[in-house]
Amino acid sequence: MSSPKEPRDLSSKHQLLSLVEANPFISQQDLADQLGLSRSAVAGHLAQLTKEGRILGRAYVLPQRQPIVCLGGTNLDRKLRGLGELQMGSSNPARQHESPGGVARNIAENLARLGLPVHFLTAVGRDAAGQALLAQLQALGVDCAGCLQAADAPTGSYTAVLDPRGELLIALADMALTDRLDPMFLRQTAPHRAAARWVVADLNLSRQTLDELRAEARVRGQSLLLVAVSEPKMAHLGEDLRGVELLVLNRGELQALTGRKLGSESALRAAWRQLREAGLKRLVMSDGARGLRFSEGDEFATMAPPDLDPRSVREVTGAGDAMTAGIAAALHRDPDDLRAACALGLKLAALTLQSDATVSEALSPALLAPPV
Incomplete structure (x- = not known):
């Protein structure tokens, strides 16, 4: 009574x-x-x-104003694009473009350019590159409090060699500093993630760090989005996917994770069922020029990419990160509509394909406006 x-x-x-x-x-x-x-x-x-979770923290942060926390790698991207067909074992004329990079960093910048509140946690050196990378994000409104700044190691680098059409031939990455984003770093920066509704982390993080992030998401009731970075690093994920709201990867990474050949529709559906049984709630697989696949209940649905004139494509670096950022941005607004989130992700990827920069400067809050 x-x-x-x-x-x-x-x-x-x-x-x-x-x-x-x-x-x-x-x-x-x-x-x-x-x-x-x-x-x-x-x-x-x-x-x-x-x-009750209806307000958050000292400043009484309301749920719709919660930041998206991005956690993972930061580096300086150097892209060398051949001016003619490349000859191995020989010097080739090329054009160079340099820009900020790193999967989690790229996602954070995409989200900031969309006008969303973003908190970024990463590791950089106390060198000119590291300070410039943090300053560039802060100028876009990204909160970088809590980032590790190492005096004894250089900021990471990623060097990509592209053919004249902009397709990636080989990439060399020095991401050793990311190893310092360990469980102790997570515990030290836990207050910076406390107000987040979504935490987006890349698989540059170690197995131990990812295990702790999953446990933290379960305890706090937060949505954890994990994004793959390469086939070899799928081993960082482990077999227990409880606590992961969404995993974003490509076909090769899904094959590496599940140990299945994915040449048929039945194999793709079986791969999704396997991950679902391991505790994963939702899955998105980018599929190159074919668009993407996404989980919809028991099914693994298909979504075609927007029409794009091949002559407008500059190069592919950063398109996958833009897609992930678009998905995260849409789910931040409506966590139940993965189909709409994938549509926004493909739209952002198309804009990035038409840019020389890893993150397109054409992004703006207007892209989040609902269709009229």
Whole structure:
């Protein structure tokens, strides 16, 4: 049986939540004055609302303003594109383009250019490259508090060799610094992830780090999106996928993870069932010029890419990261509609294919506007 006090308490909590929504930085004393309550009563209501997940943290962060936390690699991208057919074992004329890179870093920049709140956690050197990479993200509004800055190691690098059509021939990556994003780093930066609804991490992270992230997501009720970086690093993921809301990878990476040849529809569906039984909730597989595949219940649905004039394609680096960012951005707004998220992901990938930069400067908040 309800006590007479409960309806009044419920009304006060609703009024308090409305005031916080109007001004997330309002003080407890101002709340008490406007509601005609004692400050201790306000503190009690705030504690209860925080426990319920309806507000978050000291500044009373509301769920729709929660940041997306990106965690993983950062490096300097150097792309060398041959001006003619490349001859192995010989010097080849090429054009060079240099830009910020790293899977998690690229996703963070894409999200920031879409106007979303982003917190980025990574490791860089205390060298010119590392400081420039952090400064560039901060200028876009990305919160980089908590990033590891090493005095004894250089910032990571990624060098890609492309053919005249922009297709990747070989890439060389020095990502040793990412190994320092270990479980101890996770524990030290745990407060920076506390307010997040989505955590996006790349598989440059170690097996131990990913295990801890999955456990943290389960305890906190957060959505963890993992994105693959290469076939060899699929071994970082392990067999227990409980705590992973969404995994994004390509066909080769899915084959490496499941140990299956994926040349048929039945094999693809079996691969999805295998990962689902391991605890994975949802799956997206990019499939090159064929678009992508995504889980839809028991099925593994297909989505074709947007029509794109082949002559407009500059090169492929960063397109997969843009796709992942588009998916994360859409799910941040509507966590249940994976189909719409994939459509936005393909749209962002197409824009990136038409750019020399790893992250297209054509991205803007307008891309998140619902269709008229």
